[in-house]
Amino acid sequence: MRRQLAAFSLSALAAVVPGLVSQSALAQDAQKVLASPSSGLNLSAIEAKVAAGDAAAAAGNLEQAKADYDSAREGAQNLTRFYRSLSGSFRGLDARIPREMDQKGRDALELQAKIDLRLAALLRRMNQPAAAVPLLVEVVQITTPANPMGQKAYQSLIELGFVTTPFAGGSAAGN
Numbered sequence: 527m528r529r530q531l532a533a534f535s536l537s538a539l540a541a542v543v544p545g546l547v548s549q550s551a552l553a554q555d556a557q558k559v560l561a562s563p564s565s566g567l568n569l570s571a572i573e574a575k576v577a578a579g580d581a582a583a584a585a586g587n588l589e590q591a592k593a594d595y596d597s598a599r600e601g602a603q604n605l606t607r608f609y610r611s612l613s614g615s616f617r618g619l620d621a622r623i624p625r626e627m628d629q630k631g632r633d634a635l636e637l638q639a640k641i642d643l644r645l646a647a648l649l650r651r652m653n654q655p656a657a658a659v660p661l662l663v664e665v666v667q668i669t670t671p672a673n674p675m676g677q678k679a680y681q682s683l684i685e686l687g688f689v690t691t692p693f694a695g696g697s698a699a700g701n
Contacts, residue, residue, distance in 0.1 A: 567608075569630075569637055572601040576641055579648075588652050595645040602638035606631050639668045639675050646682060655686050662688075 579594030613627035642665045646658035665679035671693050683689045 567601070567605065569602075569605070569633055572598050572605070572634075572637060572641075575601065576637075576644065579644065583644075583648060583651075588648060591648055592645070592652070595641055595648060599638060599641045599645060602634050602641055605634040606638065609634060635668050636675075639665045639679075642668075643675060643679060646679070650682075650686075659683065659686065659688050662686075 575594050575598040579591045579598065582588075582594055583591035609627045609631035613624040613631065616623035616627070642661040646661040646665075649655065649658040649661070662679040662683050666676045666683075669676040669679075671677060671680055672695065677693065677695070680689070680693050684692060
């Protein structure tokens, strides 16, 4: 009964909004559409968009790479927000769900930091260093200065001349 209802819903949606629901989605009505590794709202789909950006950057198509990275970044930010919202909604009701959402949120944040680093490097390559600064600051905030990604972002900020004091990894605290 549940499958029949899902198939009917997808068919009705396809009739109302042509092109929104693919024929393969109709054929695979029992499949979790948003869990597809190449499309949907999940980390794998975002990573696929990052890979497309990497390929475009390697081919010298910097504008396409930027568009792909921007799209991936937006997807990672959305996932983080959605997971955070779900986690809060279930707090105190079922501890398993907030734990799962918190982990998925951390994974999405880590992916966002990786995307931010790539996008910042691309912007520097496109001779737009000022546009890279907010992304690099965000990486430091997301990952902390003690994390290798945070250290790389801070080092880039030094290279750009935005900051001057090197980070000694906590060993020179207070100096």
